[in-house]
Amino acid sequence: MGKISKYITYRGGEGQWSWLLHRITGIGVFVFLLAHIVDTAMIGWGPRIYNETMAIYRNPVFRVGEVILAGAVLYHALNGIRIIIIDFWPESTMAQKKLFYAVVVVFAVLFVPAAIYMLAWMVK
Numbered sequence: 001m002g003k004i005s006k007y008i009t010y011r012g013g014e015g016q017w018s019w020l021l022h023r024i025t026g027i028g029v030f031v032f033l034l035a036h037i038v039d040t041a042m043i044g045w046g047p048r049i050y051n052e053t054m055a056i057y058r059n060p061v062f063r064v065g066e067v068i069l070a071g072a073v074l075y076h077a078l079n080g081i082r083i084i085i086i087d088f089w090p091e092s093t094m095a096q097k098k099l100f101y102a103v104v105v106v107f108a109v110l111f112v113p114a115a116i117y118m119l120a121w122m123v124k
Contacts, residue, residue: 014100022079025072032069060122067118071111078103 039057043050056062082099086092092099 014097018079018082018100018103021075022083025076025079028069028072029076063121064119067115070114070118071107074111074114075103075107078107 039053042053082096082103085099086096
């Protein structure tokens with residue numbers, strides 16, 4: 001039984017987490033783009049329908065969603081740069097863990113202040 005569990009156990013690691021987060025954020029950004037195309041197309045039904053649709057985005061749930069979207073776009077972009085570095089300089093694969101941690105640090109440094117600024121309306 002010990003040998004079977006060796007093959008079915010998820011081992012994870014930085015590469016696996018970066019891959020998974022890249023896919024999830026990519027799907028999130030894609031879904032947002034589809035929704036944005038639909039809500040922009042609402043102008044075809046007249047200004048009243050369009051304005052009612054836009055009013056939905058003033059809801060606090062959507063405003064928090066904007067912060068999550070900003071985080072998804074930022075992570076996806078930073079990890080994309082990491083992937084480009086690894087693709088163009090194959091020797092950088094030896095440092096892929098360090099590159100992942102660099103993405104995490106840069107993400108935190110950029111996202112935390114932005115999220116605080118974007119969510120400041122909640123404490124007012």
